[in-house]
Amino acid sequence: MRPAALDAPRIRASDRRFGLLLLAPSVLLLLLVGLFPLVYTLVVSFQQITLFEVDTSFAGLANYRMLLSDERLWESLLHTAILFSIALPLELALGLAMAQLFLERLPGRQIFIALLVLPTVIAPLVAGAVWRLLLDHRYGPVNQIVGWLWGEEAVLLWTVNPLLVYPAILMAEVWQWTPFMFLILLAALTNVDRSLTEAAEIDGAGFWLTFRKVVLPAIWPVMAVALLIRGLDLARIFDVVYALTGGGPGTMTETISIYTYVLGFRQFETSYTGAIAFLVIAILTVLVVGAVKRMGLAR
Amino acid sequence: MADLAIRALKKSYGATPAVRGVDLTIPAGEFAVLVGPSGCGKSTLLRTIAGLEEADGGSIEIGGRVATDLRPKDRDIAMVFQNYALYPYLTVFENVAFGLRARKLPDAEVRKRVGRAAEMLGLGPLLERYPRQLSGGQRQRVAIGRAIVRDARLFLFDEPLSNLDAQLRDEMRGELKRLHQELGKTFMYVTHDQTEAMTLADRIVVLKDGLIEQQGSPLDLYERPRTRFVAGFIGSPQMNFIPAEVAPGRGLRLSDGRELPLKAGRLAGIAPGAVLIGLRPTHIARAGAQPPATGVARLSVRADLIQPTGARAYVSFRLGGVETTTELEAREAPRLGEEFAVDLDLDRAVLIDPQTDRVI
Amino acid sequence: MTEAGVHARTGTEAAAVPSPAAAGIERPARRLRPRRRTVVLALRLLAAILVTVVFLFPIYWLAIMAFKTADEIFAYPPVWWPGSLNLSNFAVLFRDGDWETVRNSLVLATSSTAIAMVLGTFAAYALERFRIGGENLAVWIISQRMLPPVVIVFPIFLLYVALGWVDTFHGMIVLYVAFSLPYVIWMMRGYIHDIPIELEESAELDGCSRWQILWRVVFPMARTGLFATAVFTFVFVWNDFVFALVLTRTEVVTYTVQVTHYFGGQSNFWAKIAAMSMLGTLPVFFAVATLQRYFVRGLSMGAVKG
Numbered sequence: 001m002r003p004a005a006l007d008a009p010r011i012r013a014s015d016r017r018f019g020l021l022l023l024a025p026s027v028l029l030l031l032l033v034g035l036f037p038l039v040y041t042l043v044v045s046f047q048q049i050t051l052f053e054v055d056t057s058f059a060g061l062a063n064y065r066m067l068l069s070d071e072r073l074w075e076s077l078l079h080t081a082i083l084f085s086i087a088l089p090l091e092l093a094l095g096l097a098m099a100q101l102f103l104e105r106l107p108g109r110q111i112f113i114a115l116l117v118l119p120t121v122i123a124p125l126v127a128g129a130v131w132r133l134l135l136d137h138r139y140g141p142v143n144q145i146v147g148w149l150w151g152e153e154a155v156l157l158w159t160v161n162p163l164l165v166y167p168a169i170l171m172a173e174v175w176q177w178t179p180f181m182f183l184i185l186l187a188a189l190t191n192v193d194r195s196l197t198e199a200a201e202i203d204g205a206g207f208w209l210t211f212r213k214v215v216l217p218a219i220w221p222v223m224a225v226a227l228l229i230r231g232l233d234l235a236r237i238f239d240v241v242y243a244l245t246g247g248g249p250g251t252m253t254e255t256i257s258i259y260t261y262v263l264g265f266r267q268f269e270t271s272y273t274g275a276i277a278f279l280v281i282a283i284l285t286v287l288v289v290g291a292v293k294r295m296g297l298a299r
Numbered sequence: 300m301a302d303l304a305i306r307a308l309k310k311s312y313g314a315t316p317a318v319r320g321v322d323l324t325i326p327a328g329e330f331a332v333l334v335g336p337s338g339c340g341k342s343t344l345l346r347t348i349a350g351l352e353e354a355d356g357g358s359i360e361i362g363g364r365v366a367t368d369l370r371p372k373d374r375d376i377a378m379v380f381q382n383y384a385l386y387p388y389l390t391v392f393e394n395v396a397f398g399l400r401a402r403k404l405p406d407a408e409v410r411k412r413v414g415r416a417a418e419m420l421g422l423g424p425l426l427e428r429y430p431r432q433l434s435g436g437q438r439q440r441v442a443i444g445r446a447i448v449r450d451a452r453l454f455l456f457d458e459p460l461s462n463l464d465a466q467l468r469d470e471m472r473g474e475l476k477r478l479h480q481e482l483g484k485t486f487m488y489v490t491h492d493q494t495e496a497m498t499l500a501d502r503i504v505v506l507k508d509g510l511i512e513q514q515g516s517p518l519d520l521y522e523r524p525r526t527r528f529v530a531g532f533i534g535s536p537q538m539n540f541i542p543a544e545v546a547p548g549r550g551l552r553l554s555d556g557r558e559l560p561l562k563a564g565r566l567a568g569i570a571p572g573a574v575l576i577g578l579r580p581t582h583i584a585r586a587g588a589q590p591p592a593t594g595v596a597r598l599s600v601r602a603d604l605i606q607p608t609g610a611r612a613y614v615s616f617r618l619g620g621v622e623t624t625t626e627l628e629a630r631e632a633p634r635l636g637e638e639f640a641v642d643l644d645l646d647r648a649v650l651i652d653p654q655t656d657r658v659i
Numbered sequence: 660m661t662e663a664g665v666h667a668r669t670g671t672e673a674a675a676v677p678s679p680a681a682a683g684i685e686r687p688a689r690r691l692r693p694r695r696r697t698v699v700l701a702l703r704l705l706a707a708i709l710v711t712v713v714f715l716f717p718i719y720w721l722a723i724m725a726f727k728t729a730d731e732i733f734a735y736p737p738v739w740w741p742g743s744l745n746l747s748n749f750a751v752l753f754r755d756g757d758w759e760t761v762r763n764s765l766v767l768a769t770s771s772t773a774i775a776m777v778l779g780t781f782a783a784y785a786l787e788r789f790r791i792g793g794e795n796l797a798v799w800i801i802s803q804r805m806l807p808p809v810v811i812v813f814p815i816f817l818l819y820v821a822l823g824w825v826d827t828f829h830g831m832i833v834l835y836v837a838f839s840l841p842y843v844i845w846m847m848r849g850y851i852h853d854i855p856i857e858l859e860e861s862a863e864l865d866g867c868s869r870w871q872i873l874w875r876v877v878f879p880m881a882r883t884g885l886f887a888t889a890v891f892t893f894v895f896v897w898n899d900f901v902f903a904l905v906l907t908r909t910e911v912v913t914y915t916v917q918v919t920h921y922f923g924g925q926s927n928f929w930a931k932i933a934a935m936s937m938l939g940t941l942p943v944f945f946a947v948a949t950l951q952r953y954f955v956r957g958l959s960m961g962a963v964k965g
Binding site for chain 1: 734834
Binding site for chain 1: 350372376377378381386387388397445449
């Protein structure tokens with residue numbers, strides 16, 4: 001990138017006016033759909049609006065105090081954290097292994113890669129629906145395959161059995177997004193300067209040492225962005241869970257996004273939802289800023 | 300003892316042959332330079348010696364040990380890459396130490412060796428910096444440092460100076476030569492620059508289309524090229540190739556009918572017919588007052604183009620239907636369009652068979 | 660002999676210690692011989708096929724479900740290869756008018772993509788070339804994408820109720836444009852950055868107005884980037900579920916929402932789920948197939964350049 005200081009004198013006043021003209025519609029729309037909701041949510045969260053009552057008087061921190069004692073909220077955060085901390089490493093590890101598998105010459109490599117893209121571009125909701133079909137205890141093929149491996153007929157209630165709902169959601173999630181990791185990591189690995197790995201080879205470094213000391217630092221910036229994108233998506237996971245379990249059985253797989261949806265649009269706890277929305281934004285901001293700093297991505 | 304012995308080495312990329320059967324022996328301690336135009340297979344040959352490419356056929360011996368099937372790290376070699384291949388996130392010290400750490404040398408030994416290498420290359424003040432904070436020449440030194448701490452038997456260089464500007468290149472060239480003398484190791488160096496080859500090499504190996512065209516000392520190749528390709532490739536400015544006919548008993552006849560007398564016996568065993576006269580620009584002089592010696596032909600020509608280089612000037616004129624260049628003292632140079640007389644030192648010319656492109 | 664020379668000799672002995680070859684303890688690792696290499700390649704190919712089969716199987720299952728007859732769908736054990744190419748599941752969707760949700764998705768995705776591309780590219784050009792707002796404005800814009808849809812959609816819903824925009828095309832399009840803008844601006848800023856500025860300067864010297872520079876130089880130079888970004892934007896809008904779930908009722912229901920209408924507590928309309936999912940998925944596959952080398956750049960939000 002050119003240093004801004006060198007460019008600065010070039011930008012004339014008329015350029016600036018033209019630029020503002022170009023920028024104005026986008027910024028206005030983003031303010032409308034980005035900033036307005038935040039401000040509005042903030043205001044509402046200090047009031048007492050529910051399905052039955054519109055009380056717009058200032059209620060202080062009442063809603064925020066309620067957050068602390070809302071067990072269902074903390075459980076939904078825990079559920080989100082469980083999915084996050086299992087799916088993200090799994091997608092990364094599988095994606096990396098697949099990228100390594102397809103890195104070198106292989107007959108039909110391009111065709112394989114083109115096919116492996118497909119799960120990632122399907123609508124997440126449809127992905128959930130597909131796994132609903134696959135996991136059906138009677139008419140789905142998964143139980144049939146498990147039956148072959150097990151030796152006897154398997155009747156696993158994937159979307160109902162408390163022990164199986166998380167594996168079910170994780171299967172769908174990992175299936176859909178491992179190819180995303182794979183594609184990005186494959187591109188990153190392909191871009192590693194070959195002379196660096198060759199120099200390491202001549203210097204006597206084995207596969208692991210070369211990977212750790214040469215390849216990993218080289219692909220890290222790209223890998224960090226991929227982790228950030230996936231991490232954010234996982235933190236607000238909604239569609240797959242909605243399609244597969246709807247948060248059930250009971251509230252066992254209710255993620256923070258599902259809980260917010262239920263509160264806001266099923267129970268119309270308007271003000272309290274506003275408070276939760278702010279909690280979520282706060283958590284995400286802290287996580288993202290922390291991640292960006294830790295991963296050395298700030299540019 | 301030979302440090303590197305290559306026999307019938309072959310390497311292709313798919314259907315494209317890159318090295319087509321090379322035999323080469325380099326004695327211990329020699330500075331060998333592989334030179335040739337781009338695409339001649341010189342880099343492939345070097346990479347095959349390093350073990351980065353697998354040979355399709357033939358054998359490689361390094362230090363008397365068959366290395367054809369060994370992994371690069373077991374071949375006792377070190378290599379300097381064209382783009383230096385420095386690890387951007389390691390300091391200069393860690394870059395130089397990388398190979399030693401990979402071999403799990405004790406820390407004290409690593410420090411000692413990196414310190415010595417840094418001293419030899421003047422890297423001392425730079426050890427804590429990162430590659431991006433270095434100039435091109437400094438990066439080059441780090442890359443060399445990384446190779447020499449390894450203390451390998453054979454050092455490979457893949458066009459290491461091609462990314463430097465002209466002045467730095469001259470400087471580093473001198474330094475490499477000094478380094479070779481101090482280390483006393485075998486160097487194998489690839490370049491497309493014949494000046495680099497001439498100044499650095501004990502032995503030049505000219506490669507063309509995956510085969511060795513000729514090898515020998517720089518002077519040998521300069522004075523006694525065996526093919527038109529080598530004659531044209533070595534020496535700057537390039538050798539002139541003037542088409543002529545052998546006129547039996549008389550000498551050579553140019554296409555404009557002018558005749559060039561030769562020393563008696565120079566044409567012995569040469570069949571009548573077409574030849575190319577290979578004559579270096581330095582072997583064409585401006586005619587003086589005294590008559591030409593035997594074996595020197597004096598002709599009158601007209602200056603078409605004059606390129607002064609300072610103390611000297613390249614003067615071009617047409618001769619035998621081709622553009623011919625001579626290198627003169629600047630004060631001897633004619634004016635543009637001026638008719639002047641030149642002496643062709645035919646004793647030092649090579650005669651080439653235009654059919655086979657070989658020197659007769 | 661110089662000090663360096665002495666070092667060189669002692670160094671040889673030191674180097675010999677870590678090298679097992681010189682010590683004669685064990686044979687140095689050999690490169691794989693051609694036959695072993697063939698075996699390794701065959702194993703890799705086998706692994707590749709296995710991985711691809713596993714990842715494509717769910718899509719295969721979706722496809723055959725869409726073509727199965729009712730008997731085949733409710734056969735036990737499940738049928739892995741349908742007996743005939745039965746189109747009745749799709750016919751039902753067209754007969755009952757359910758396909759209109761796909762048309763709604765198409766209208767919404769196409770128009771919001773077009774608007775977002777124009778506005779977003781303008782904004783990206785202003786950010787990149789005139790540096791308005793500096794890096795802060797750019798970061799604010801991309802951070803808009805970080806907000807969870809469920810959180811944004813809640814106040815938007817209240818706003819839309821007040822405006823009477825719920826379940827309208829224009830309401831959804833405004834939302835989708837705003838939702839797509841951060842991505843479009845971010846990506847197009849990268850593509851515009853790659854255009855040599857000299858081209859624009861020379862056009863200016865040739866007498867082009869600013870708008871002419873945009874239309875005649877910037878847009879044509881960035882056309883592959885524009886195309887790739889547009890396809891991604893289209894897919895994001897097409898695949899949206901949360902916004903449509905909350906903000907549509909009957910008029911502009913999209914295909915993703917329609918799929919969830921077939922979920923039942925006890926019995927699912929398997930045939931409709933599968934057929935509707937297929938209808939919604941095929942356009943995405945075709946769209947993505949056109950992307951080729953810009954795919955990874957678009958997917959990684961520019962972290963990997965093509």
